[in-house]
Amino acid sequence: MSIQRTLTTTTLLTTLALTSLNASANPQIAKANDCFRCHSLDKKIIGPSFQDIAKRYKDEPGAATKIADRVRRGVVGVWGSTPMPAQPNISDADMNALVKWMLTQ
Numbered sequence: 001m002s003i004q005r006t007l008t009t010t011t012l013l014t015t016l017a018l019t020s021l022n023a024s025a026n027p028q029i030a031k032a033n034d035c036f037r038c039h040s041l042d043k044k045i046i047g048p049s050f051q052d053i054a055k056r057y058k059d060e061p062g063a064a065t066k067i068a069d070r071v072r073r074g075v076v077g078v079w080g081s082t083p084m085p086a087q088p089n090i091s092d093a094d095m096n097a098l099v100k101w102m103l104t105q
């Protein structure tokens with residue numbers, strides 16, 4: 001195997017490893033922040049399912065920013081009369097990853 005080919009293969013494998021790491025990191029963030037206490041992927045619990053949320057906002061430009069803001073400050077009246085408490089302690093990086101993950105469920 002030429003050096004160049006080895007390098008290409010290594011780069012590819014690193015990219016794949018990072019991609020899968022990222023994909024699994026996002027539900028971890030949701031778990032770590034207790035989101036699954038009230039939400040699940042595909043069923044309404046106390047809050048709407050992440051799939052319903054993704055469906056509702058998938059064609060809306062700027063939805064990610066709006067959602068991040070609502071998760072931070074808390075929200076009520078969008079899906080029903082049960083409020084979601086504010087989640088002010090999530091870092092920007094975690095929130096970005098979390099919202100991206102939610103919108104692709």
Ligand code: HEC
Pocket residue numbers: 030033034035036037038039046047048053066067070071075076077078079080081082083084085087090098102
């Ligand atoms: C105590 C229960 C509870 C927890 C914990 C909770 N949620 Fe919610 N969530 C709700 C409820 C109830 C609603 C619906 C609020 C409404 O109708 O306006 C909601 C709505 C949402 C929405 C939809 C907002 C919109 O604009 O339509 C998103 C996104 C969301 N939650 C994400 C999260 C994330 C991410 C976490 C974890 C950081 C989390 N929730 C934790 C109860 C909860």
